[in-house]
Amino acid sequence: MSIRMQSFERETLNAVWQSKSVWLAHVVVNAALMLAFFYWLKIHDSNGGMFALTVIWGLVIAFVTLSLHAATFDFFRHSPRVFTSSLRRAASHIVALLIWAVMFGYVLWLIAHLWNYDEQIGGWARHALPGFLRGHVSPRSVISAATAFIGFLFFFLWPIIFLPIGSLVASKGFRGFFTAVAFRPLREVRFWALYIVCFVVGGYLPHKLAWMTPTKSSSLSAQTWSMLIRLGLAYLLLVTAWMVVCSAIGRATDGEVEIASEKREPVAALPV
Numbered sequence: 001m002s003i004r005m006q007s008f009e010r011e012t013l014n015a016v017w018q019s020k021s022v023w024l025a026h027v028v029v030n031a032a033l034m035l036a037f038f039y040w041l042k043i044h045d046s047n048g049g050m051f052a053l054t055v056i057w058g059l060v061i062a063f064v065t066l067s068l069h070a071a072t073f074d075f076f077r078h079s080p081r082v083f084t085s086s087l088r089r090a091a092s093h094i095v096a097l098l099i100w101a102v103m104f105g106y107v108l109w110l111i112a113h114l115w116n117y118d119e120q121i122g123g124w125a126r127h128a129l130p131g132f133l134r135g136h137v138s139p140r141s142v143i144s145a146a147t148a149f150i151g152f153l154f155f156f157l158w159p160i161i162f163l164p165i166g167s168l169v170a171s172k173g174f175r176g177f178f179t180a181v182a183f184r185p186l187r188e189v190r191f192w193a194l195y196i197v198c199f200v201v202g203g204y205l206p207h208k209l210a211w212m213t214p215t216k217s218s219s220l221s222a223q224t225w226s227m228l229i230r231l232g233l234a235y236l237l238l239v240t241a242w243m244v245v246c247s248a249i250g251r252a253t254d255g256e257v258e259i260a261s262e263k264r265e266p267v268a269a270l271p272v
Contacts (some may be wrong), residue, residue: 008190008251015076015247016240022075022083026239029068036061063094070097070170072243076250077171086170093173100169100177104162111154115147122146155203160195161186167249185252194248202241206234 016023040061043054070090075081090097114121122143126134164185168176176182185191209230214223 008188008248009194012194012244012247012251015081015251016243019075019081019083019243019247022072023239023243025083026068026072026243027236029064030239031235033061033065033068066094066097066101067091069246070094070166072246073167073170073250076247077167077253090170093170096169096173096176097166100162100166104166107158107162108154111150111158114150114153118147118150119143121150156199163245164249164253167246167253181253185249188252191248191252195245198241198245198248202238202245206238209234209237 036057040054040057043057044050067087067090070093071083071086074086074089075083078086122145123139125146126137126139126142129137164182165176168179168182170176172179212230214226218226
C-alpha cells in the first residue's frame with residue numbers, strides 16, 4: 001500500500017473535521033449562489049442595459065462558483081491548509097479552470113443527450129443478445145437498463161474520472177491536464193469505496209429526502225416545516241459529502257509527497 005493510502009479514510013474525514021470554517025463557507029456561499037442564480041434567470045434583457053447586467057451577473061456567479069470549489073480542491077492538497085492561499089492559487093489558474101469546467105460540462109451534455117436515444121439503445125442491445133436470451137428479456141427491461149446505465153455515466157462515472165483532473169488544475173494550472181497522478185484514485189479500491197459512500201450520502205439520500213411525500217394528512221404549516229427541514233438536511237448532507245470527496249481526491253492523487261514531508265522528522269544534531 002502506498003504512503004498516501006495509509007489510514008486513508010480516517011485522515012480524509014479528519015481533514016474535513018478540522019476544516020469546519022471551510023464547510024460553513026460552502027454552506028453559506030453555495031446557498032447564496034443558488035439564490036443569485038435563481039434571480040439571474042428572472043432578469044429581463046429587453047434593453048441593452050439589462051442585457052449587460054445579465055452578462056455581468058452571470059460572469060460573477062460563474063467566477064465565484066468556480067473559485068470556491070477550485071480553492072476547496074487546492075485546500076485539501078496542501079499542508080498546512082490555508083483557504084485564503086488556496087483562493088489566490090485558484091484565481092491565478094482561473095483560465096485553466098474555466099477550460100476544465102467547459103470540458104467537464106460538455107461531456108455531461110453529450111451524455112445527457114443519450115437519454116433521448118435510450119429506446120434505440122435498448123432496442124439495439126436486445127437485438128444483440130443471443131437468441132436463447134432474447135426471448136426471456138422484454139424490451140421494456142432492456143430500455144430501463146439502458147436508461148439506468150446512462151444515469152450511471154452521468155451522475156457517477158464521468159464525475160469521478162474528471163474531478164481529480166480539476167483538483168490538479170486548481171493547484172497546478174494547465175500542467176494539471178498533463179499529469180498521470182490524476183488517475184491514481186481510480187486504481188485505489190479504498191477510494192472507490194469512500195466515493196460510493198459519499199455518492200449515497202450526498203446524492204441518493206438528498207434526492208429521497210427532497211422528493212419524499214407525506215403519508216399522513218397534515219396542515220399546510222406542518223407540511224411546509226417538513227419540507228424545509230428535509231431540504232435543509234438534504235443540503236447539509238450534499239455539502240458534507242462534497243467536502244469529503246474533495247478531501248479524498250486531494251489525498252489519493254499526489255498527496256504522497258506532502259504526506260511524507262509531514263511525517264518527516266528533523267534529525268537531531270550529533271553531539272560533538
